[in-house]
Amino acid sequence: MSVAARFRSLGTACLAALPLLMALANRSSPLFVGLAALAFLIAALIEEREDLAATLLEPLATPLGASALAFLGWCLVSIAWSPFPALSWRVAGEFLPTVLAAYLLARLAPGRLSGFALPLAVAATAAASLYIAVGMLGGLPVQKALGMRVAEFVFNRPVLTLLLIASPLAYAAIRRGWRLAGIAVLAFALLAVLASVSGAARLGLAASLAGALAARFLPRPAALGLAGLGLGLCVALAPVEGDVLARFMPEAAHERLVQSSSRARVAIARSFGAAVAEDPWRGAGYGTAARFAETGVAQRLDPEMRELLPVGHPHNSFLQVWAELGLPGAFLAGLALMLMLRAVAGYPPGAFAAAIGLAAAAAAVAFVEHGAWQGWWTAGLGAAITWLRHGLAGAETGTRP
Structure with missing residues (x-):
C-alpha cells in the first residue's frame, strides 16, 4: 500500500x-472531520498535486x-464592531477551522474513499444507534459507571x-448496490431519533422525510419551489418567530412540549427578535x-425583554444570524441557500431526494x-455532504464526482 493510500x-x-x-464523545466530530480532511489533503499533495488547486478553488469561483x-x-x-472581540475571535476559532476542514473533506474524499468505507460506516451507524437506544432504556449505565454527568440530552448531538x-450515507450505499445496507442505515437512524429525547431530531426527521418524498415524487420545479x-x-420569519408563536401557538401545544421548554423558547425568540427590530442593519x-x-x-x-437574553443563543440559527450579522448577514445566508x-x-x-431531505x-x-x-454541527454537515458527493461518484475509489 502506498503512502497516499495509507x-x-x-x-x-x-x-x-x-x-x-x-x-461516545458528543463533541468529537470537529476533531475527526479535521483529521480526515488533513489525511486526504496529504494524500492529494502526494498523488494529485497538479490538480489540487483546481479541485479546491474552482467551486469558490461559482456563484454559490x-x-x-x-x-x-x-x-x-462584523467583529470590528463587536463589543466583545475576544469572544468573537474565540467563536471564530471553533467555527472557521471546522468549515475549512468540512470543505476540504467534501472536495477531496468523495470517489477516493477506501474500500472499507461503506461497511465501516454502516457498522458504526448501527453500533451508535444501538448504544444510544440501550443507554436511554437502561438509564445511561455507562455514564453512571464512569462518573459522568447523567442527563438524557447527552445523546442529542450524536x-x-x-x-x-x-x-446521504444510505444513498451512497444504495448507489453501489448495497440496498439492504442503505435501508439498515435509515432504520438505525430512526431508532436513535425515537429513542432520544431530542424534539429537534424528531422535527428534523419529519422535515427530512417530507423533503425527500417531495423531491422524489413531485415534478422537480415544484419540489425546488417548495x-x-x-x-x-x-430566514425571513426568524426575527418574528417569537411574536408569531406567542400569538398563535395554543396552550395545548405548550403542554405537549413541556419537556422542550417551549414557553421559554418562545420568550427567548421574542427577546432576540426585539433586538433585531431595534438594530436590523448590521447586528451586534x-x-x-x-x-x-x-x-x-x-x-x-x-x-x-432582556431577562432571557443571557441564555447564550436564541435556539434558532437563522435568528442568531439576524441578531449578530444584521440584514447583510441574513441576505447573504439566504442567497447561499437559494444558490x-x-x-x-x-x-x-x-x-x-437525499440532498433536499438533508x-x-x-x-x-x-x-x-x-x-x-x-463546530460539532458544522462537522456533521460536512460529513453528510461528503457522503452525498461520494454517492455521486462513479466508483468506490478513484473517480471524481
Whole structure:
C-alpha cells in the first residue's frame, strides 16, 4: 500500500466511524472531520498535486462559492464592531477551522474513499444507534459507571449527527448496490431519533422525510419551489418567530412540549427578535450571542425583554444570524441557500431526494435548536455532504464526482 493510500485509509476510517465516535464523545466530530480532511489533503499533495488547486478553488469561483465566501467575510468584518472581540475571535476559532476542514473533506474524499468505507460506516451507524437506544432504556449505565454527568440530552448531538448523515450515507450505499445496507442505515437512524429525547431530531426527521418524498415524487420545479419557499421563510420569519408563536401557538401545544421548554423558547425568540427590530442593519457583531444581554442593543430593550437574553443563543440559527450579522448577514445566508438549491437541481433522482431531505432536516433543526456556530454541527454537515458527493461518484475509489 502506498503512502497516499495509507493516508486515505486513515481519513476514511475517521469519516466512516464518526457516528460511533460522536455517540461516545458528543463533541468529537470537529476533531475527526479535521483529521480526515488533513489525511486526504496529504494524500492529494502526494498523488494529485497538479490538480489540487483546481479541485479546491474552482467551486469558490461559482456563484454559490462566492456567496459563501461573502457570508464568511461579513462574519469577520462584523467583529470590528463587536463589543466583545475576544469572544468573537474565540467563536471564530471553533467555527472557521471546522468549515475549512468540512470543505476540504467534501472536495477531496468523495470517489477516493477506501474500500472499507461503506461497511465501516454502516457498522458504526448501527453500533451508535444501538448504544444510544440501550443507554436511554437502561438509564445511561455507562455514564453512571464512569462518573459522568447523567442527563438524557447527552445523546442529542450524536442523534442529530446521525440524522444529517443517514440519508446521504444510505444513498451512497444504495448507489453501489448495497440496498439492504442503505435501508439498515435509515432504520438505525430512526431508532436513535425515537429513542432520544431530542424534539429537534424528531422535527428534523419529519422535515427530512417530507423533503425527500417531495423531491422524489413531485415534478422537480415544484419540489425546488417548495424547498426554496421553506428555506426562504426560515430566514425571513426568524426575527418574528417569537411574536408569531406567542400569538398563535395554543396552550395545548405548550403542554405537549413541556419537556422542550417551549414557553421559554418562545420568550427567548421574542427577546432576540426585539433586538433585531431595534438594530436590523448590521447586528451586534459575530459571535456575541453568549454575552448578548450586555450588548448596547440589548440595553435599549425594555427590562422584560432582556431577562432571557443571557441564555447564550436564541435556539434558532437563522435568528442568531439576524441578531449578530444584521440584514447583510441574513441576505447573504439566504442567497447561499437559494444558490445551493440551484446547484443540486441537476442531480439524479436519488441524489436530489437525499440532498433536499438533508437540507430540510438541517433547516428544521437549525430553526429550533443549537447555536449557529457550533463546530460539532458544522462537522456533521460536512460529513453528510461528503457522503452525498461520494454517492455521486462513479466508483468506490478513484473517480471524481
